[in-house]
Amino acid sequence: MADILTRICKQRELDVAEARAAASDEAVLAAARAAAPCLNLADRIAAVPCEELVVAAEFKRASPSKGDIACDLEIGAQVREYAEGGASVISVLTEPTWFKGSLEDLAAAREAADLFAAETGKPRPLVLRKDFVVDRYQVLEARARGADTVLLIVAWLETADRVRALLEVARSLGMEPFVEVASLAELRVALEAGSRVIGVNNRDLRTFKVDPDMTGRVVGELQRLSGGAAAAEATDAEDRLRGAAAAAVVFAFSGIKGPSHVRELRQSCGEVSPLRGVLVGEHLMRAGDARAEVAALRGAWPHKAAASVASAAELLASSEPGARSKICGVCTADDAVAAARAGASFVGMILCPGTPRSVGAEEAAAITASLRAFRETESSSLLGQARDRKAHMAARSFALVRAAARARPLAVGVFRGQGPSEVASLAAAAGVDVAQLHGSEDPSDAGWAELAVPIVKVIHVEVSPATEAAQAAAATRAAAAAPEAEAEAAVTSALAQARAWAPVASALILDTKIKGAAHGGGSGVSFDWRLARLLTEASGGELPVGIAGGLTPSNVRAAAEASGAFLVDVSGGVEASLRRKDGALVAEFCVEAGRARLQPE
Numbered sequence: 001m002a003d004i005l006t007r008i009c010k011q012r013e014l015d016v017a018e019a020r021a022a023a024s025d026e027a028v029l030a031a032a033r034a035a036a037p038c039l040n041l042a043d044r045i046a047a048v049p050c051e052e053l054v055v056a057a058e059f060k061r062a063s064p065s066k067g068d069i070a071c072d073l074e075i076g077a078q079v080r081e082y083a084e085g086g087a088s089v090i091s092v093l094t095e096p097t098w099f100k101g102s103l104e105d106l107a108a109a110r111e112a113a114d115l116f117a118a119e120t121g122k123p124r125p126l127v128l129r130k131d132f133v134v135d136r137y138q139v140l141e142a143r144a145r146g147a148d149t150v151l152l153i154v155a156w157l158e159t160a161d162r163v164r165a166l167l168e169v170a171r172s173l174g175m176e177p178f179v180e181v182a183s184l185a186e187l188r189v190a191l192e193a194g195s196r197v198i199g200v201n202n203r204d205l206r207t208f209k210v211d212p213d214m215t216g217r218v219v220g221e222l223q224r225l226s227g228g229a230a231a232a233e234a235t236d237a238e239d240r241l242r243g244a245a246a247a248a249v250v251f252a253f254s255g256i257k258g259p260s261h262v263r264e265l266r267q268s269c270g271e272v273s274p275l276r277g278v279l280v281g282e283h284l285m286r287a288g289d290a291r292a293e294v295a296a297l298r299g300a301w302p303h304k305a306a307a308s309v310a311s312a313a314e315l316l317a318s319s320e321p322g323a324r325s326k327i328c329g330v331c332t333a334d335d336a337v338a339a340a341r342a343g344a345s346f347v348g349m350i351l352c353p354g355t356p357r358s359v360g361a362e363e364a365a366a367i368t369a370s371l372r373a374f375r376e377t378e379s380s381s382l383l384g385q386a387r388d389r390k391a392h393m394a395a396r397s398f399a400l401v402r403a404a405a406r407a408r409p410l411a412v413g414v415f416r417g418q419g420p421s422e423v424a425s426l427a428a429a430a431g432v433d434v435a436q437l438h439g440s441e442d443p444s445d446a447g448w449a450e451l452a453v454p455i456v457k458v459i460h461v462e463v464s465p466a467t468e469a470a471q472a473a474a475a476t477r478a479a480a481a482a483p484e485a486e487a488e489a490a491v492t493s494a495l496a497q498a499r500a501w502a503p504v505a506s507a508l509i510l511d512t513k514i515k516g517a518a519h520g521g522g523s524g525v526s527f528d529w530r531l532a533r534l535l536t537e538a539s540g541g542e543l544p545v546g547i548a549g550g551l552t553p554s555n556v557r558a559a560a561e562a563s564g565a566f567l568v569d570v571s572g573g574v575e576a577s578l579r580r581k582d583g584a585l586v587a588e589f590c591v592e593a594g595r596a597r598l599q600p601e
């Protein structure tokens with residue numbers, strides 16, 4: 001007799017044929033396009049605070065391996081429990097014969113999720129159609145009934161082409177699927193197809209055997225594939241696989257029995273890993289208090305380790321050539337979205353009071369919300385663009401978080417002289433992804449290591465006021481060369497600061513400080529860009545180095561090439577007026593930065 005996966009999928013093919021006879025593809029597609037809007041899975045995952053496990057809670061009345069589990073539960077009430085417990089995703093089994101589900105269940109779950117959001121003002125959990133997708137028709141049906149995402153099972157689809165085709169259908173409707181794998185071979189297929197959210201099924205759907213180590217093995221393989229420097233002779237296909245592996249996030253599916261189980265999984269995957277969430281069915285269907293159980297699962301995530309996930313994620317391979325742009329001093333949501341469209345990797349907001357471009361936490365929260373709502377509509381995205389990615393420091397960049405967020409720029413909060421607890425609360429209130437420290441903060445303060453977001457530390461390079469005018473004039477071409485002795489002193493001082501910050505910072509930015517001025521930054525004056533390259537060399541490339549100070553669309557490319565900086569930071573150089581950016585200048589800046597060749601030929 002055929003295995004259970006084959007029997008179910010064969011039956012699903014018959015079911016689809018029957019549904020198709022009643023409603024054509026065109027009719028269902030039209031219904032899908034007219035359906036209530038969906039939320040994007042990758043965006044939601046990126047928006048969950050990193051000290052929290054992302055929980056997908058499943059509604060499953062029965063299963064072929066367990067028989068009846070909880071046939072009397074009312075779906076609306078159960079979804080409400082899951083949502084109140086803080087589930088990010090509600091998974092709904094819609095297969096009728098073995099799992100006793102239906103598309104009506106899906107619609108009911110969406111309705112309950114909408115009601116929850118309307119009544120509480122909290123974000124709506126996403127709704128997943130959990131089924132055996134054998135045909136694009138089922139993806140359309142899912143969207144038409146209000147689903148935000150679907151499951152694609154590699155064990156059945158088998159080839160990257162088939163997975164890719166269904167991913168494209170889903171993405172064309174705004175949905176980012178979960179792609180289920182149960183072996184390392186299936187993982188490869190999923191990555192080749194361009195999957196972003198991987199569900200590891202610890203249960204083999206053909207034999208029902210549960211292999212508790214499968215999640216750890218998949219995570220290990222992803223780290224192996226994405227790790228290390230890209231070989232110069234790597235083929236495009238290898239590059240793409242590496243990029244996809246670096247960008248993927250992992251959920252553990254099946255057989256999860258509670259918070260202590262999550263902690264074990266966490267241990268077996270290592271502190272720093274792409275494991276980001278779990279999908280739990282039977283355990284929650286049988287739980288007396290599903291709401292409390294979801295909340296307990298969310299918290300089963302050691303805080304310290306979670307913080308390092310965020311920074312490690314950002315330090316993984318990048319798939320983009322050139323230098324990344326940071327558009328700083330953004331004061332409006334419009335300017336943030338324009339920067340995102342222009343391809344900026346970072347959007348900075350000044351979260352310390354008393355500067356001409358300061359914004360309050362509330363203003364900043366509106367700006368970060370607009371960035372989260374922004375999404376790249378092209379499914380090609382950054383992973384398709386893998387080109388020249390030699391073993392430069394820029395390779396250790398922010399690709400994973402960006403890809404998980406579907407290529408939106410990261411929001412950076414800029415602070416000056418504020419302590420870790422103030423930075424932490426402002427960063428949380430503003431919803432920023434990264435904290436940039438501009439003052440003379442104390443690197444030995446233990447609070448920095450506890451921060452939930454990665455730190456970028458600014459190091460000031462002192463420039464003599466005597467040469468200020470000359471440098472300002474030269475800023476459109478190239479920064480004036482520092483005298484030998486001054487350069488040496490600057491590198492020595494920067495190196496000492498870099499060493500002190502290395503344990504807690506994820507990257508450094510060198511910025512100009514006019515000697516005698518109260519603060520560095522914002523001077524519009526450049527320092528000798530070669531110092532950044534000298535610092536990178538002297539520090540053995542421990543932290544990626546970016547540059548700021550006097551950059552403009554016309555000098556940024558030369559600046560990036562002279563400095564080798566992975567990141568180029570601009571504020572005044574792309575402004576239309578104080579607190580407003582000029583969209584054309586922003587676009588030009590990003591393009592020029594991307595053109596830079598960071599490694600000397």
Ligand SMILES: O=P(O)(O)OC[C@@H](O)[C@@H](O)c1c[nH]c2ccccc12
Pocket residue numbers: 058060130131132153180201253254255256279280281282283
């Ligand atoms: O109930 P569990 O053991 O927590 O498992 C949930 C989920 O992973 C499982 O239902 C599942 C995983 N992949 C599937 C594919 C189809 C149907 C069901 C599934």
